[in-house]
Amino acid sequence: xxxxxxxxxxxxxxxxxxxxxxxxxxxxxxxxxxxxxxxxxxxxxxxxxxxxxxxxxxxxxxxxxxxxxxxxxxxxxxxxxxxxxxxxxxxxxxxxxxxxxxxxxxxxxxxxxxxxxxxxxxxxxxxxxxxxxxxxxxxxxxxxxxxxxxxxxxxxxxxxxxxxxxxxxxxxxxxxxxxxxxxxxxxxxxxxxxxxxxxxxxxxxxxxxxxxxxxxxxxxxxxxxxxxxxxxxxxxxxxxxxxxxxxxxxxxxxxxxxxxxxxxxxxxxxxxxxxxxxxxxxxxxxxxx
Numbered sequence: 448x449x450x451x452x453x454x455x456x457x458x459x460x461x462x463x464x465x466x467x468x469x470x471x472x473x474x475x476x477x478x479x480x481x482x483x484x485x486x487x488x489x490x491x492x493x494x495x496x497x498x499x500x501x502x503x504x505x506x507x508x509x510x511x512x513x514x515x516x517x518x519x520x521x522x523x524x525x526x527x528x529x530x531x532x533x534x535x536x537x538x539x540x541x542x543x544x545x546x547x548x549x550x551x552x553x554x555x556x557x558x559x560x561x562x563x564x565x566x567x568x569x570x571x572x573x574x575x576x577x578x579x580x581x582x583x584x585x586x587x588x589x590x591x592x593x594x595x596x597x598x599x600x601x602x603x604x605x606x607x608x609x610x611x612x613x614x615x616x617x618x619x620x621x622x623x624x625x626x627x628x629x630x631x632x633x634x635x636x637x638x639x640x641x642x643x644x645x646x647x648x649x650x651x652x653x654x655x656x657x658x659x660x661x662x663x664x665x666x667x668x669x670x671x672x673x674x675x676x677x678x679x680x681x682x683x684x685x686x687x688x689x690x691x692x693x694x695x696x697x698x699x700x701x702x703x704x705x706x707x708x709x710x711x712x713x714x715x716x717x718x719x720x721x722x723x724x725x726x727x728x729x730x731x732x733x734x735x736x
Contacts, residue, residue, distance in 0.1 A: 456495075456498065456499075456623065456624050456625040456626075457502075459475050459494065459495065459498050459625070460475040460476055460477055460501075461475075462474070462475060462521055463475070463476060464522075465542070465543070465546040467517075467538075467539055467542040470517055470522070470523040470525065470530075471522060471523045472514065472515065472516070472517060472522045472523070472539060472542075472543065473494075473514075473515045473520060473521040473522045474494070474512050474513060474514040474515065474543065475494050475498070475501070475512070475513045476510070476511070476512050476513075477501040477502060477504070477505035477510070477511040477512075477513075478501075478504070478505025478506070478508070478509055478510045478511055479510050480508060480509065480510045481510070482508065482509045482510060482553075482719070482723045483509075483510045483511075483512065483547070483549050483551075483552040483553070483576075484504060484509050484510070484511045484512070484552065484553045484554075484555075484579070484719070485511075485512045485513075485514065485540065485543065485544070485552045485553070485554050485555075486500070486501065486511065486512070486513050486514075486555055486556050486560065486579070487513075487514060487516065487540070487554070487555070487556030487557075487559065487560030487561075487563055487564065488513075488515070488516070488519060488520070488556060488557065488559070488560055488629075489556070489557040489558040489559050489560060489582075490558055490559040490633070490644070490648065491518075491519065491632060491633035491636050491641060491644060492519065492520075492557075492629050492630075492632050492633065493515050493519050493520030493521070493629060493632055494513035494514065494515050494520055495520075495625035495626070495628060495629035495632070496557060496625075496626070496629045496705075497511075497513050497556070497557075498513065498625045499625065499626070499705065499708070500704065500708070500712075500715075501513055503708075503712060504715075504719070507716065509719065512543070512547065512552075514539075514540065514543055516536050516539055516559075516563070517530055517531065517535075517536070517539060518530070518531055518636075518640055518643065518644045519632075519636075519644075520632070524636075524637065524640040525640075525643070526637075526639040526640055526642075526643045527643055528642075528643045528644075528646035528647040528650065529647065530643070530647065531643055531644045531646070531647025531648060531651075532647050532648075532650075532651030532652065533562055533563060533566050533648065533651050533652050533653055533654075534566055534570075534651065534652055535647075535651075536559075536563045536566070537563055537566040537567040537570065537571070540554065540563060540564075540567055541567065541571060541574060544574055550573075550574070551573070551574055551575065551576040552574070552575070552576055553575075553576050553577040553578070553579060553719060553722055553723075554567060554568070554574075554575055554576075554577075554578060554579070555578055555579025555580055555581065555668075556579075556580075556581065557581040557582050557701075558581070558582050558583075558584055558677075558678060559584075559648075560581070561580040561581055561582060561583040561584070562583060562584055562653060562654055564578050564579075564580060565578070565580070565583065565654060565655050565660070565663075566652065566654070566655060568655075568663050568665055569655035569659040569660070569662075569663065572663065572664065572665060575665040576665065576722055576723070577665055577666045577667065577668075577718070577719070577722035578663075578665055578666070578667040578668070579667075579668050579670075579715065579718070580667055580668065580669045580670065580683075580686070581670045581671075581704070582670065582671060582672070582675065582678035582683070582701065583654075583669065583671075583678070583682055583683060583686050584653065584654065584677065584678060584682065585654050585682040585685060585686060586654075586682070586685075587679045587681045587682045587685070588676075588677055588678060588679055588682055591676040591677045591679075592677050595677060599641075599645060603638040603639075603641045603642045603645070604638075604642045607638050607639075611638055614635055614636070614637065614638065617631050617635045618635045626705045626706075657689055660686065660689035660690060661689055661690075661691070662691075663690055663691060664691050664692060665692065666692045666693070666694075666718070666721065666722050667686075667687075667690050667692065667693040667694070668693075668694050668696065668714065668715065668718040669683050669686055669687050669690075669693055669694065669695050669696070670683070670696050670697075670698050670704070670711065670714075671683025671684070671695070671696075671697060671698065672697060672698040672699060672700050672701065672703075673697070674699075674700045674701070675700075675701065678701075680697065683695060683697075694714075694718060696711065696714045698711060
């Protein structure tokens with residue numbers, strides 16, 4: 448599937464929801480069967496980020512669930528930073544698996560979604576069949592992330608009129624394309640929610656320790672690229688070295704999986720077949736970007 452900028456994206460699956468600690472969490476489900484894949488969006492984004500991939504994987508026999516974490520998409524948006532820690536997000540994904548009646552799943556996502564998956568794998572390895580980790584954020588990303596997120600937090604916290612004006616403009620821009628509209632979603636978040644999410648992410652645990660990563664045994668496909676200082680390729684390389692059973696694939700950019708996905712889809716399809724078909728034979732590093 449290739450995104451065509453002259454056509455609108457097809458509608459997403461009907462939203463479903465469940466309650467976690469009194470909060471409503473929304474998700475979309477594609478396909479059916481026992482081979483469950485749960486994909487998690489990036490920071491301040493939502494399920495639209497992975498709809499095209501979900502449709503393709505559902506057509507290949509997988510059951511794919513896209514969840515909007517608390518503070519994102521159509522899920523509840525409390526303005527309390529304590530509810531937006533990485534470990535709290537991992538608890539929400541556990542609750543989703545329980546709601547779906549699934550003991551295990553392939554878990555993954557982009558950036559925030561990748562880090563939530565790692566957090567879950569570190570503390571609940573029995574629930575993880577495999578990990579699909581796109582653009583993980585580890586130690587080498589800290590300086591760039593601080594330079595990006597701290598000023599953003601200050602703006603939405605201390606310059607609310609400006610933040611509300613930006614939100615008003617962004618919320619009226621609708622392209623009809625899931626990827627493009629999803630990319631605008633961080634600007635559409637209420638300023639007080641954005642401030643709470645950024646605060647929670649910055650003060651809570653962000654990634655498992657190197658020792659915890661080395662203890663992870665679930666097979667992992669790690670996708671990184673060199674065009675983004677917040678998600679440096681060196682973090683993806685380091686993560687694969689730490690994991691006991693990882694593959695590394697270099698993408699050309701964040702857009703490749705969304706606009707020209709054929710090569711990466713082949714990698715993902717092969718990985719999922721290995722994960723659900725038996726033991727992963729060996730660690731393979733594929734740097735073909």
